[in-house]
Amino acid sequence: MWQQRLISLAARPRGFHLISDEIVAALSELRTCRIGLLHLWLRHTSASLSINENADPAVRRDFERFFNRLVPQEAPGYEHNDEGPDDLPAHFKASLLGCQLSLPVADGRLALGAWQGIYLGEHCDQAGVRQVLATLHGEAI
Numbered sequence: 817m818w819q820q821r822l823i824s825l826a827a828r829p830r831g832f833h834l835i836s837d838e839i840v841a842a843l844s845e846l847r848t849c850r851i852g853l854l855h856l857w858l859r860h861t862s863a864s865l866s867i868n869e870n871a872d873p874a875v876r877r878d879f880e881r882f883f884n885r886l887v888p889q890e891a892p893g894y895e896h897n898d899e900g901p902d903d904l905p906a907h908f909k910a911s912l913l914g915c916q917l918s919l920p921v922a923d924g925r926l927a928l929g930a931w932q933g934i935y936l937g938e939h940c941d942q943a944g945v946r947q948v949l950a951t952l953h954g955e956a957i
Contacts, residue, residue, distance in 0.1 A: 819845040819952040832876035836933040852921040852954015862906035864913035870933025906939035
């Protein structure tokens with residue numbers, strides 16, 4: 817079985833956002849997959865995808881603080897600022913974290929650990945809708 821769908825995620829403020837439920841809700845075919853892989857590809861260069869803590873929202877806030885210290889906005893020497901002072905720092909953060917995930921599927925659900933969730937890292941101050949291309953490959957139940 818192969819399925820592919822473009823998922824639009826609503827615009828969000830800058831920060832890290834748990835999107836696991838949105839991804840699963842957009843993929844009804846997931847329930848029919850006994851074993852497989854779900855590949856997620858974020859079609860943007862100023863946001864990111866990652867897997868991390870799904871229970872305590874403080875982790876997502878700490879992620880934002882950490883990456884803002886690691887890649888400060890308006891640091892001297894940045895040349896690229898076509899879309900504002902957050903533009904190049906957003907590209908740096910996206911490159912550090914990445915834009916794709918491959919997730920195991922087992923018995924009709926994502927086979928994530930008990931405390932794992934999918935994060936969208938929104939690295940721009942004024943971002944719009946984000947698109948994720950989801951490709952599911954596996955064996956049907």
